[in-house]
Amino acid sequence: MIRRILKTRLFRHYIRDPSAVFGSIVLLILVIGALFAPLIAPQNPYDLKTLSLKDFLKPPIWLEGGEPPFLLGTDDQGRDVLSTILYGCRTSLMVAFGVVALAGTLGTVLGLLTGFYGGRIDAIIMRLADILFSFSTTLMAILVLGMFKRRGVLPVIIGITLSAWVRYARTMRGSVLAVKEEEYTTAAEAIGASNLRIIFRHILPNAVPPLLVVAAVDSAVVIMLEATLSFLGVGVPITEPSLGMMISIGRKFVYAGKWWLTVFPGGALIAMVLGINLVADWLREELNPRIQRGKIV
Amino acid sequence: MIAYIVRRLAQGILVLLGVSFICFIIFQYIGDPVWALVGKYGTHEQEEMIRKKLGLDKPFYIQYLVFIKNALHGNFGMSYVSRMPALGIVLERLPASIELATTAMLIAVLLGVTLGVVTALNPDSMLNRLIMAGSLFGISMPTFLIGILLILIFAVTLKILPPFGRGDVIKIVGGWKTGFLTLSGLSHLILPAFTLSMYQLAVLLRLTRAGMMEVLGEDYIKTALAKGLTRRTVVLRHALRNVLIPVVTMGGLQFGELIAFATVTETVFQWPGMGNLLLSSIYENDQPIIVTFIILASLIILSLNLFVDILYAFLNPKIRYD
Numbered sequence: 001m002i003r004r005i006l007k008t009r010l011f012r013h014y015i016r017d018p019s020a021v022f023g024s025i026v027l028l029i030l031v032i033g034a035l036f037a038p039l040i041a042p043q044n045p046y047d048l049k050t051l052s053l054k055d056f057l058k059p060p061i062w063l064e065g066g067e068p069p070f071l072l073g074t075d076d077q078g079r080d081v082l083s084t085i086l087y088g089c090r091t092s093l094m095v096a097f098g099v100v101a102l103a104g105t106l107g108t109v110l111g112l113l114t115g116f117y118g119g120r121i122d123a124i125i126m127r128l129a130d131i132l133f134s135f136s137t138t139l140m141a142i143l144v145l146g147m148f149k150r151r152g153v154l155p156v157i158i159g160i161t162l163s164a165w166v167r168y169a170r171t172m173r174g175s176v177l178a179v180k181e182e183e184y185t186t187a188a189e190a191i192g193a194s195n196l197r198i199i200f201r202h203i204l205p206n207a208v209p210p211l212l213v214v215a216a217v218d219s220a221v222v223i224m225l226e227a228t229l230s231f232l233g234v235g236v237p238i239t240e241p242s243l244g245m246m247i248s249i250g251r252k253f254v255y256a257g258k259w260w261l262t263v264f265p266g267g268a269l270i271a272m273v274l275g276i277n278l279v280a281d282w283l284r285e286e287l288n289p290r291i292q293r294g295k296i297v
Numbered sequence: 298m299i300a301y302i303v304r305r306l307a308q309g310i311l312v313l314l315g316v317s318f319i320c321f322i323i324f325q326y327i328g329d330p331v332w333a334l335v336g337k338y339g340t341h342e343q344e345e346m347i348r349k350k351l352g353l354d355k356p357f358y359i360q361y362l363v364f365i366k367n368a369l370h371g372n373f374g375m376s377y378v379s380r381m382p383a384l385g386i387v388l389e390r391l392p393a394s395i396e397l398a399t400t401a402m403l404i405a406v407l408l409g410v411t412l413g414v415v416t417a418l419n420p421d422s423m424l425n426r427l428i429m430a431g432s433l434f435g436i437s438m439p440t441f442l443i444g445i446l447l448i449l450i451f452a453v454t455l456k457i458l459p460p461f462g463r464g465d466v467i468k469i470v471g472g473w474k475t476g477f478l479t480l481s482g483l484s485h486l487i488l489p490a491f492t493l494s495m496y497q498l499a500v501l502l503r504l505t506r507a508g509m510m511e512v513l514g515e516d517y518i519k520t521a522l523a524k525g526l527t528r529r530t531v532v533l534r535h536a537l538r539n540v541l542i543p544v545v546t547m548g549g550l551q552f553g554e555l556i557a558f559a560t561v562t563e564t565v566f567q568w569p570g571m572g573n574l575l576l577s578s579i580y581e582n583d584q585p586i587i588v589t590f591i592i593l594a595s596l597i598i599l600s601l602n603l604f605v606d607i608l609y610a611f612l613n614p615k616i617r618y619d
Contacts, residue, residue: 224437244441274433
């Protein structure tokens with residue numbers, strides 16, 4: 001089984017692409033750290049019992065005044081920065097996964113319907129998509145979450161999904177329209193294949209690669225957006241871990257020279273997004289039949 | 298062409314009506330204006346009086362029509378916090394936002410297109426690989442983080458640029474206060490403008506580079522080179538012109554994104570613009586200001602979209618709308 005995976009074209013290309021390998025390793029470390037945060041984190045930063053105010057604002061361990069177990073220092077509540085980062089990454093990944101699942105499903109279904117049936121539904125939904133796109137996901141999310149005053153992971157997921165489905169719908173619709181023109185689809189129709197069969201056997205398999213690329217790029221965008229919303233105070237509440245929230249707290253101490261409160265969570269955020277973007281870049285080149293390894297055919 | 302413009306205008310007005318309807322619903326159902334005006338200790342009679350005075354006892358559709366009528370007259374109600382006309386408060390912040398956004402856009406377009414062309418012409422040089430790696434960082438960093446890191450480096454550690462505010466401003470025509478004409482105003486502009494431009498810069502760079510590499514392989518480029526035209530002429534006159542079409546479209550369509558990121562940037566740098574006002578109004582539940590912001594932003598975004606579409610038709614004669 002493993003040997004078969006190692007022999008595929010996809011894997012051979014992957015292993016020859018250093019930036020993709022680097023990106024996926026960074027991403028893997030962060031995902032494992034986030035998944036097993038309760039086991040590896042030295043402290044549960046959101047369990048008040050384990051916090052002690054006398055540990056507040058300790059610098060990283062290699063600086064004067066730093067002490068174990070606070071490897072990367074502590075914040076103003078005595079929370080261990082490393083532990084908070086691990087728990088914060090959990091929130092980031094949860095939101096990214098939630099939005100990709102929700103917006104991906106919604107967008108795929110809408111794109112399929114509009115592309116396949118066309119007509120008035122198509123005109124209305126795609127016009128709505130254009131408008132949402134020009135208002136930008138970020139602006140929509142800030143306004144919606146700001147107005148409705150719900151804080152937490154689920155509201156953030158819903159607030160972002162409200163306009164994030166557009167990218168999936170457009171991609172899906174494009175693939176549907178392209179496949180509908182192909183001769184094999186016409187042939188399938190001619191021999192009396194049902195609409196469902198055409199959708200599942202011909203359209204969906206062709207639409208998966210571009211949708212995968214959109215999902216990869218999208219999860220990077222969503223992670224940045226969650227951090228931004230939490231930083232602005234309209235994302236997850238202060239009682240839940242979030243990299244954006246950490247940076248917003250750290251900002252108050254930037255002038256006091258407590259740089260570790262912004263630099264470490266910021267670094268984790270950049271590493272996560274960069275990792276995803278590197279993998280997404282590789283995926284895009286790999287799945288695009290027009291481009292072969294950087295050369296345009 | 299004219300028919301197309303008229304149809305797009307009609308669509309734009311329809312969208313604005315939709316936005317205004319949503320805003321009206323927000324007014325109606327999120328936060329009771331009567332409660333906001335009477336306050337915690339108002340009596341029932343006072344409440345009824347204000348309800349009548351504001352026309353809130355009338356049927357739903359009449360209220361909506363009144364809302365539209367007032368909006369068309371530039372009357373978006375009074376701010377709940379400062380008790381001044383909402384439109385005035387928002388418009389007062391407009392110059393600061395426009396100066397920040399145009400500076401950022403200028404940096405993004407000039408640097409983005411130039412670097413995109415340069416890296417496309419010589420993709421394997423060390424410096425250009427470095428630029429591409431930098432652009433990857435550009436799209437992997439949220440705006441607020443870029444801002445804070447720039448503050449940390451240039452304001453806190455090196456102490457060469459101011460960390461927040463707009464500096465000294467000079468009043469020019471029509472109450473427009475500009476920061477372009479004072480040294481302090483310009484030095485305050487540098488960090489936020491670069492912060493805001495960074496993402497757009499990276500996107501434009503990557504777009505220009507990809508477009509340029511694709512176009513340079515086309516037959517007409519080879520023909521032009523074979524004719525003996527200089528490389529410079531071919532790149533600037535033949536290739537770049539075709540590359541710029543998607544770049545211009547992207548720049549125009551991304552305007553909503555620019556407003557969103559400007560909101561974030563203004564918050565980080567306490568820049569006294571519209572975005573900063575929006576966030577503080579959200580914290581203070583100042584609905585009239587939020588609604589005014591939404592309608593104004595929609596107006597700007599929709600007219601820019603229309604402008605870009607028309608420009609697009611002029612740039613690319615192949616496209617005909619009918």
